[in-house]
Amino acid sequence: MDVKLTRVCEGLDFPEGPIAMDDGSIILVEIRGQRLTHVLPDGRKVVIAELGGGPNGAAVGPDGMIYVCNNGGFIWTEGDEITRPIGTPDAYVSGSIQRVDPATGAFETLYDACDGQPLRGPNDIVFDKEGGFYFTDLGKTTPEYVHHGAFYYALPDGSRITRVHAPMITPNGIGLSPDDKTVHVAETRTGRVWSFDLLAPGKIAPHPYTMPGRLLTTLPDYQLLDSLAVQANGAICVATLMRGGISIVPVDGGPVRYVAGPGDPYITNICFGGPDMCDAWITASGTGCLYHARWPEPGLRLNFNA
Numbered sequence: 001m002d003v004k005l006t007r008v009c010e011g012l013d014f015p016e017g018p019i020a021m022d023d024g025s026i027i028l029v030e031i032r033g034q035r036l037t038h039v040l041p042d043g044r045k046v047v048i049a050e051l052g053g054g055p056n057g058a059a060v061g062p063d064g065m066i067y068v069c070n071n072g073g074f075i076w077t078e079g080d081e082i083t084r085p086i087g088t089p090d091a092y093v094s095g096s097i098q099r100v101d102p103a104t105g106a107f108e109t110l111y112d113a114c115d116g117q118p119l120r121g122p123n124d125i126v127f128d129k130e131g132g133f134y135f136t137d138l139g140k141t142t143p144e145y146v147h148h149g150a151f152y153y154a155l156p157d158g159s160r161i162t163r164v165h166a167p168m169i170t171p172n173g174i175g176l177s178p179d180d181k182t183v184h185v186a187e188t189r190t191g192r193v194w195s196f197d198l199l200a201p202g203k204i205a206p207h208p209y210t211m212p213g214r215l216l217t218t219l220p221d222y223q224l225l226d227s228l229a230v231q232a233n234g235a236i237c238v239a240t241l242m243r244g245g246i247s248i249v250p251v252d253g254g255p256v257r258y259v260a261g262p263g264d265p266y267i268t269n270i271c272f273g274g275p276d277m278c279d280a281w282i283t284a285s286g287t288g289c290l291y292h293a294r295w296p297e298p299g300l301r302l303n304f305n306a
Contacts, residue, residue, distance in 0.1 A: 001248075003259045005282065005291040009043035012288040014076075014083055014266075016227065017058035017124075018281045019066070019305060020273025026281050026290060027066060027102065028269075029055035032076055032083065036066060036100055039290055049105040051098060057124035057227060060304045061156045062131040066100040067110075069122035069135050082286035084266060088140045094118040095137065097125075097154065110158045120147045124174045124227045126183075127303050130201050131156060134164070134183055136171040146170075151185055153202030162202050168194075168212060173228030173238055177251070178300055184216070186228050186238045191219040193228075193236060193249050217249050217256055227269040230300045232277060237299075239267050239282075246270055246282065262291060272299020 013033030
């Protein structure tokens with residue numbers, strides 16, 4: 001698919017987790033910069049909060065606060081004008097879920113463990129209509145081991161967190177179907193997108209013991225998956241690393257379409273906004289840029305964006 005990308009701003013320090021606001025601005029995280037940033041429609045950048053660690057995914061909650069998945073931090077490397085994460089720093093303690101007041105920058109940690117087990121690397125987040133949220137935990141990697149990942153369901157008041165499904169292999173992007181009855185999860189290292197039917201908030205239906213979930217696609221070659229957003233028609237737009245673009249995965253088993261990026265192999269996120277939900281913003285993290293495009297199909301309006 002041919003989609004024109006226009007650069008909104010540059011100089012971001014590994015941006016991810018974009019949130020489209022009603023005024024045409026974008027709130028996003030800068031993972032290496034360890035901050036939450038407001039990108040105004042004219043491209044100017046205003047720091048909201050210095051969060052520490054590795055702020056990764058972000059979403060607006062029912063209270064208007066920004067909920068951030070903090071992965072705890074990475075080791076970084078640079079080469080060929082591309083910045084990328086390569087491991088876990090010595091100062092790493094755990095991952096967490098943070099709640100940020102976008103008006104003041106004040107923030108607090110809501111969760112850093114579940115059932116006594118530390119959160120390793122919270123990554124992506126989505127709120128359901130009930131006001132709870134699902135989030136992925138990618139795990140953490142060292143030269144000697146890789147933690148198994150999982151996805152969770154939690155309440156925004158800090159009172160409840162449950163592990164919905166584990167283990168998974170580097171679960172990253174997460175999103176809900178338009179009817180809130182299915183949760184979709186993209187795995188980075190396997191290049192797979194899985195779907196899970198929901199019986200109730202935070203509770204998935206049983207699936208065959210031979211499969212971790214319902215498999216929607218496995219991308220060929222060396223394509224790694226990052227965060228995702230869902231279109232109004234239910235198709236899943238998942239940022240595709242190494243190939244450097246957006247893969248559009250149908251839920252009916254049809255062919256996967258592809259939108260090429262601007263030449264950065266670290267295309268990490270897409271979000272939708274605008275009056276017709278056809279404005280798309282895409283993070284090119286390796287080069288530190290945010291892009292805008294007019295998308296051929298409307299995105300799904302999230303439950304609590306403002």
